[in-house]
Amino acid sequence: MHNTAAIIFRDGITRFVKVDSNELLMDAAQRHGVNLPVDCREGVCGTCRCLREAGEVDVEYIDEEALSEEEVAEGHVLACQTRLLSSHASFYFDVDSSMCSVATEVHDATVSAVEQVSDAAAILEVALDDPDQALPFLPGQYARIEVPGSDEWRAYSFATSGVKQGKLRFLIRLLPSGVMSDYLRDQARVGDAISLEAPLGAFYLREVQRPLLMVAGGTGLSAFLGMLEELVEKGECQQPIRLAYGVTQEQDLSELTRLEAFTESLPDFAFETIVMNPTDAWQGKQGVVCDLFDPEFLTQPFDAYLCGPPPMIEASKHWLDERDVAEHRVFFEKFVSS
16 A cells, blocks of 8 residues: 655755655655755754645654744744645655755657637647556646647646546647747648657646645636636536636637536636727627736636736736735746747
């Protein structure tokens, strides 16, 4: 019997390690070649401190000089004293992966489908060449994808909660001109060889313990598709979730049918869309994504997840800072088009 621990580093590189029953997190990591910071191994020095972000654990001993009562209450633990009690858990270490002898992994795959789902976005589906090769990730994280026929790599969020039947999906913005956009529009063929570097990113779904505000700009929606899919699969989330989805033109809206399905499969999920520069035919809301925020929903402590272009991220953070809203945490992923 073993459990799984996700170890996330400051630079976004993540490793998943199997933790045997009654095994310490530190020992499990080292057994998988992940050399976490360590010194005393007795819960005294605090060198192996990390933040438990999901899962249940048992901690043997923490000296008051290693972690304060406040830090322990916030979820900080010591890897040398921590055992997993749940099948999955995640831990954030505020060090770069290079300090722990961890490098990224490249996975070989082939293109299995390309579907244009709006005027400005396409779904890229890839099948792993070795379906038995593990590629675990946390919903919200991303992969760097090598554009076939070039030496260029581009980063895209996973649009699913995990590998399904050996396949992965990505929601990708189509630009008027761009190395990946041109490939998807004009050259992509089923069977093309393609490589992925993954998992990457410090933007991922934490343990849901209070209401969620999700804010998506354009194909930033991709990360939330994976998050919502995982919540459906786990079937444990009873917290209300509100998704604000903004695009430049109504033709940019995509995956609305999938979002509608989440309103049926999650106990308290709702989403709204807004268009910044619509045509005269648009009958929905016009403006920026912040115009969708419901102050009444934000009167209780909540977590906010933001994914999209930098101006949208900054505008959303500024809106939350300037309004009289409840205590909250903000997690975000900025991306630029290329």
